[in-house]
Amino acid sequence: MTPIIRSGAAARAGALLILLGPLVSWVAEFITAAAWQDPPYSPLYNWVSHLGLTGPPQNAFGQVANSPLGAVMDTGWVIYGTLLIVGTFLVFDPRKGARPIIIMILAVLAGAGVSLVGIFQGSNANVDNGLIAFHTSGAQGVMLAGNIMAIAVGAGGTRIGLTRGRSIASITLGTAGLIAFPLFMTDVFTGWMWNIGLFERAVIYPIMIGHALLGSSVAAQRHRATHPPASLTARVVS
Numbered sequence: 001m002t003p004i005i006r007s008g009a010a011a012r013a014g015a016l017l018i019l020l021g022p023l024v025s026w027v028a029e030f031i032t033a034a035a036w037q038d039p040p041y042s043p044l045y046n047w048v049s050h051l052g053l054t055g056p057p058q059n060a061f062g063q064v065a066n067s068p069l070g071a072v073m074d075t076g077w078v079i080y081g082t083l084l085i086v087g088t089f090l091v092f093d094p095r096k097g098a099r100p101i102i103i104m105i106l107a108v109l110a111g112a113g114v115s116l117v118g119i120f121q122g123s124n125a126n127v128d129n130g131l132i133a134f135h136t137s138g139a140q141g142v143m144l145a146g147n148i149m150a151i152a153v154g155a156g157g158t159r160i161g162l163t164r165g166r167s168i169a170s171i172t173l174g175t176a177g178l179i180a181f182p183l184f185m186t187d188v189f190t191g192w193m194w195n196i197g198l199f200e201r202a203v204i205y206p207i208m209i210g211h212a213l214l215g216s217s218v219a220a221q222r223h224r225a226t227h228p229p230a231s232l233t234a235r236v237v238s
Contacts, residue, residue, distance in 0.1 A: 001158055001159050002096060002097075002159065003093075003096070003159055003160070003161070004092060004093060004096040004097065004099055004100040004156060004159045004160060005091050005092055005093060005100075005159075005160055005161065005218060006090070006091060006092070006093045010090050011090060011091050011218065012218070012219055013087075013090055014086070014087040014088065014089070014090025014091040014218075015087065015090075015091055015214075015215045015216075015217075015218035015219035016087070016215065016219050017083045017084075017086055017087030017090065017215070018083065018084060018087035018088065018091065018211055018214055018215035018218070019211070019212055019214075019215025019216050019219060020083055020087075020215070021079070021080040021081075021083035021084045021087065021211060021215075022080065022208035022209070022211050022212050023212070024076050024079050024080055024083070025076045025077060025079075025080040025114075025208065026208070027076070028072050028073050028075065028076025028077075029048075029051060029073060029076065031069060031072055032051045032052075032067060032069045032070065032072050032073040032076075033051060035067070035068045035069040035072075036051070036066060036067050036068065036069075038057075038066050039064065039066070041067075042197065043197050043198075043201065044195045044197050044198045045063075045195060045196070045197050045198075046063060046065075046196075046197045047061060047063060047065075047122070047196055047197060047200065048197060048200045048201065048204065049117055049121070049122045049135070049139065050063060050065040050067060050122065051067050051070065051073040052067065052070050052073040052074040052077065052117070052118060052121055052122070053065045053067050053070045053121050053122065053123055054067070054070035054071055054074070054121065055070075055123070058123065058124055059124075060122060060123060060124050060127075061122065062193055063196075070121070073118070074118040074119070074121070075118065076118070077114050077115060077117050077118030078114075078115045078118040078119060080111075080114050080115075081110075081111035081112060081113070081114040081115030081116075081118070081142075082111065082115065083111075084107055084110060084111040084114075084211065085107055085108055085111035085112070087215065088103065088104055088107035088108075088111075089104060089107075091218055092104050096159075099152065099156045099159070102152055103149060103152050103153060103156070106145045106146075106148055106149035106152060107145075107149060109141050109142075109144075109145035110141070110142045110145040110146040110149055110207065111142075112138070112141070113137075113138040113139065113140075113141030113142030113143075113145060113146075114138065114142045114146075115138070116134050116135065116137065116138025116139075116141075117135055117138045117139050117142070119134070120132070120134040120135040120138070121135065122135050122136075142204075142207065143177070143181050143184075143203045143204065143207070144178075144181065146177070146204075146207030146210070146211075147173075147174040147175075147177035147178045147181070147203070147206060147207055147210075148174060148178070149174070149207075149210070150170045150171070150173050150174030150177070150206060150207060150210035150211075151170070151171050151174035151175060151178075152174075153167075153170050153210065153214050154166075154167045154168065154169070154170030154171035154172075154173075154174065154210075155167075155171060157170065160214070160217070160218065161217060161218055161221040162213070162214070162217045163217070166213050166217055169213060170210050170213055170214070173206035173207075173209055173210045173213075174206060174207075174210060176202070176206050177202070177203050177204075177205075177206035177207055180199060180202035180203045180206075181203050183199055183202070184196075184199040184200055184202065184203050187199050
């Protein structure tokens with residue numbers, strides 16, 4: 001089948017950017033959560049987006065929020081979104097049909113969404129001034145577009161260079177994230193708010209793992225294409 005990704009160094013660089021995005025976000029999350037000690041941050045109980053709250057401690061969305069390094073988390077999200085968009089445009093070739101175009105559109109929606117979460121905090125101040133709409137639309141946008149992107153990537157895995165196992169894994173991750181999304185929203189809008197961090201991560205982490213799978217797969221494929229095995233090179237030369 002005709003590949004839908006570009007060839008050359010640009011595609012490999014783009015794949016590394018896609019891989020780097022979730023890694024940067026995870027490192028930022030770990031550092032920020034570790035600094036939140038009063039009260040200690042709980043990844044199962046606390047909102048993910050509360051990690052990005054800067055300023056004095058506050059009671060936001062039913063939880064006490066006190067993130068001393070909130071700016072670190074916000075920066076991680078903006079970097080993640082930017083790397084995803086740039087990397088996807090370097091990897092996928094829109095001249096190859098509808099599938100790469102769809103994946104690129106989904107990447108823009110997901111990347112813009114996670115960046116909006118970092119730029120517009122889920123704070124009481126933004127609730128009062130109306131800017132919370134950018135935060136919530138960005139969060140819901142990345143949750144939907146990111147998981148659909150994982151399914152689209154897995155469905156076109158053979159044209160992207162993913163192994164069968166990774167293609168199935170990408171589809172499974174995206175499906176799991178989409179199933180978790182209505183459960184998360186139900187937990188929010190019913191006011192139950194039970195282990196909100198657990199449900200939120202059940203939607204978000206499949207997206208991040210999917211991007212890591214995509215980036216690492218394409219990067220490895222481009223590396224093999226530009227650095228053939230020594231024995232093969234020797235046979236060609238002889």
